[in-house]
Amino acid sequence: MSNLLATILSSSRALRVYDRVLDVTQNNVANASTPGYVRQRLTLEALPFNDGHGTLGGVWAQDLETARNEYGETTVRQRSTQLGYDAQAVENLTALESAIGTMGDSGIAAALSNFYDSMSNWGVAPNDSTAREQVLARAGEVSAAFRQTAATVGQAGSDAEHQIGEAVAAINSISAQIQKLNRQARHGGAQDPGIDAGLHAAVEELSQYLDFSALWQEDGSVTVLAGGTPLVVGENRYDLAFSMQGDVNGTAGAAIAAADGTDITSRLTSGRLGALVDFRNRVVAGIAGGPGQTGSLNELALSFADRVNAIFTSGVVTEGPPQVAGSPLFYYDALNSANAAATLDVNGTLAASDLAAIDPGPPYVSNGISLRLAALATPTSAEDRIGNLSFTEFFGQIGGGVGRALEDAGASQEIQQSLVAQAKDMRDQVSGVSLDEEATILMQFQRSYQAMSRMIQVLNDLTQEALNILR
């Protein structure tokens, strides 16, 4: 009789174990698509059985086991970081390519071509006032094109600055989530698969922004280190800060500081944040100017303006006597070379009649200056070039450089997308929830539960029989 009761007890314990297995299974199915969640399993252990000595066996559930594979997780994060970098680079470079407008029918290249044509046309009739007015008009269009391009490139840089701020805010926000989950894990949630899923999802989300090390602790929390400095350690969070640092030219670069004030900008070389910083501080600054650099657009503007002015000032307006020397056609902010394109304009004091067409030589050529300026379109002398490039080619190189970077980033993005997807697929195969597998387990333990229930029923009937004997 006492054995019957003990058997019933053992059977009911088994039912509770099966209950837990079914709970784990339903949790797996419910979270099959939850970011960061991995398959959980309850390990069952057979209890000792020795009928003669009163140990009646049964089943016992050990702790929950997770199918988490940290190697798979790390691989996904690393790929995500690179993909984040490439995706951000594609986004920013696409905007920059449009801003420069290299191949368009308007823009700097077209304005330069029209300017050269106006010079050539002027050379046919140097005294023609209409031709002179057209020279001034085309010069105005050239300077307007430079200012417009400088403005749109600057806007691309400003947009990147805004995006850097948003990225830093997102990083700090995710850090806050990790901090909160760390706290929960430390206060009894170390074995909670939901907290574990949340932490891994947060860490994976963080990986698209920057490269970091995630060190998992025994208490279920995670320590996150980025750029050599901590972001989250246990229940403590160390936020990043973004600022624009100026230089003597008044141009500024993006700077990221750790919580202790350390400048970690140079250590951020991957992820969306790395791409944004690189775009702002290297790509945009390389074109529009930045700390310690003039920028290729400004180099083109001032080289072009200086050459045109040099040719004009070498000429004379009238033969005289006295000879009236030519005046510069363009002006720009000479105190700040990084501002040349943005400030390029036509000399407002210059009238059409003041344009110097005459090259005093020797030999004296009455339209020599206009011919020299028209020849800038297809230059043959080193003075009329930047390096070995005409002004038009140099502008083409600026656009081509952005195009090449965009092409490379796009190709890398395609590859990284596939790699991320493959890494996730492999991770899912190892750690993911398979609905078929869960259904199989469900069916298996459904039968076991049903069998054990029937066993308890039979044992109960037997117990009643035994009691009836005693009456």
Place this chain on the structure above:
Amino acid sequence: MRSSLDGNSELFLANLSRAQQRVEQAQRQLSSGRRIDKASDDPDEVAPLLQLRAALARNTQIKSNLARAGTEARTAEQAIDQALKLMDRAMTLASQATGPYATSEIRMNLATEVKGIQEMMVNLSRASVEGRYVFSGDLDQYPAYDIDFESGTGVAELTTASATRRAEDPAGGTFATSRTARQIFDLRNDDDTLAESNVFNALNTLRVALENDDTEGLASALRLVRNGAEHLNGQIAFYGNVERRVDQGTDWAESHAVRLRTSISEKEDADAAAAAIELSQANLQVQTALQARAQRRQTSLFDLMG
């Protein structure tokens, strides 16, 4: 942003995105006819392509300039040709004046006609195209001479500007396109004395000799008129050379334009056939991927459980 997609779904979407980009690029090439629409389409060809366009624009402008230079040269040549006819008439009048039947009255009448020739000659020296005086050298907005029967040559010089303007040759370099009225009609020696072939002086000398009934002066004038006519012949040759240079330059510019357009087309134009095939293949890839995905197993064991 956190993604709830599994790896397989992400891979499908990534491949689909690539195929759709192929479709869009092929469509863009077919609709625009261009292979290079933006710098990233072929970054290495951007700078050379822009330079080719610049060279084509310059070539077109120079060709237009040559057309204007040609018009001026033809106008000048025609003016000198008419001047030659006037000089022939002047020689005829001078011969008449020295003939056995010429009287003082006849010579006076001839002087009146020579006066008219002088006025026409000055008008020819003021020949213009589009408001520019073709014989006024670098100061083409002003006429070079005006009639002045009181002066020693019968004319008043209004400008002394040289003709230093040059035209661009599309093959490179420049060339002179004009001479001044002084060089053509009022030739001087190096010491600025009147040359033997000075046209204005020849006509004025003839007129004065006729008015003064000076038979010895008439013989001298006839000689000067002959010299002047020969000189004008030489000036026609100059403008003939200018027109020939203009024609050669124009021909070269047209050939060069074809070369440039061909080079631009090779770099820039889309291969329509290739783009159409690419579009067809890419569309097929997209459709196939979507259909395959749609036919993927949607059920699990859960759906079959009782």
